[in-house]
Amino acid sequence: MNFPPVGSLFDWPSIWFEGTFFAINKTVLIYIGSVIITMVIFLLAGRRRETLVPSGIQHVAESGVTFIEESVVMQTIGPEGKKFMPFLTTMFFFIFFSNITEVIPVIQLPANSRMAVPATLAALVWLIYNVVGIRSQGFFGYMKNSLFPPGPPKALYIIVTPIELVSTFLVRPFSLAIRLWANMVAGHLLLVTFAILSATMWAAGGLGYAGALFLSWPMLILMIGFEILVSFLQAFIFTILTAVYIGGSMHPEH
């Protein structure tokens, strides 16, 4: 059983422009593909149709938007968070379509198992929630509210303030990026493990046929279902954490 080094499972060779900053590999193609898919969905759904009940693609886009509005924005920011709806919707669909390629036949690589986009998005989120916090509370107010949260007795601020400093300005973006990335890496590794296991058992013949057919291959199918759920859930969690951070800097805890 020849298990490839983990790193080379994810690092795909460049297809065009190799060696430049604009090299295109499979991951980049997946990103572009998910952008195009989201655009097509929203373009098709945006055509005015005088149907009372949305159907097909329209339903996909509208239930996505409604989902973001009701389960993410209203639960975390409140009605004044409506202006972040386009950003959060874009984020959700982009991450979801980059994740779901994990289980799409032929593609089978979650684009977010590369650190690039999770890190970029996390940096963007970091920028946005800090800017929102400074704009809505003023620089000193924002710093005061995030570094000296009301509640603990004065002496405890010696401990609380450094913790808050690290957790608000350092850990948040890293945990955001790593959560998405690590979930996708883990999922891809799971799928690869069971796939290689199946192939190896099948190649071994004899008892291996039974093992592949009744053990590892059903497990693979099960894992694919689980990974669909994880893809959705990670997109949702990334979006809702973004909303929570934005909401937290919009109105500080009382």
Place this chain on the structure above:
Amino acid sequence: MTRRTRYIGWALGLGVAAGLFTASPAAAVPETIGSCVFEKLVELEESGSSLEALEEEGEEAVVAFSDDLEKCVEAPSLIIPEIDEIIWGGSAFLVLFAFMVWKGFPAVQGAMNARAEKIAADLDAADQAKTEAARIKSDHEAELAGAKAEAARLIDEARGQAEQVKADLVARANEEVAEMRARAAADAEAARNQALADLRGDVSEIAIGAAERVIRTNLDHDTQRALVDAYIDEVAGRG
């Protein structure tokens, strides 16, 4: 039910396809460490050099080559993002975000709002139609009640008029009867008076004539007449 079976069918098909594609051995094998080292050695030989030549070049060349070989063992780091992917992924996200702000999101939101407005408008219209219907119904009921009252009033009026007419007629008839009776009585009185007067004249004439004839010589005319009148009055008072 058929829908669910269709979904299950799709899921199964997807799973089978995914399994087939992932499980193909070619999908899983990049180059191994051994083959990498072998390729590096072959490259070295082909470039006209050799390990001996490297040794003659000195310590640094050997170290450089062994570093080169080390790279075969090192897998690319997973956690360090690649610059090209950051550029492409970030710009893809920004392009998508720009598109969503510019067109996609407003369109979908607009469609949803339009639908919500349409439903609200339909509900309003239904509500209005309902109140309108209720209004019309109450109008009709009021009109009906009015008509009934009108009819009753008309009937009453007619009845009253009839009573009036009847009373008028009766009164007029009574009046006429009374008048006729009075006139008849008056006529009769007049006739009687006339007859009495005539009679009295005639009688007195006759009596005078007769008395004159009887006692023309004794009495003057006036005294005799007074006597006769007195006598007749006495008779009349008695009669």
Place this chain on the structure above:
Amino acid sequence: MLNILAQEAASATEAGEFLEGLKAIGAGLGYGLAAIGPGIGIGTVVGNAISSMARQPESAGMVRTTMFLGIAFTEALALIGFVVFILLLP
């Protein structure tokens, strides 16, 4: 010279293999240990979320959102263990 290089390589491989083995053990142990706490934590979060959803089904939506948030925060610890595991692997 080939002999020297080979010898060098051999000793290097020996030490390297030892190091590799230690890394593998460390990675496996590290991930296993890192998964214990978050496992218990996620269990607690989901269990309490389910019992509160059962108690008040009308607030199930809010509880579910909060539950996912709690899971996300708890899961971060396990993921850091996983990252260390990935980084220690060859």
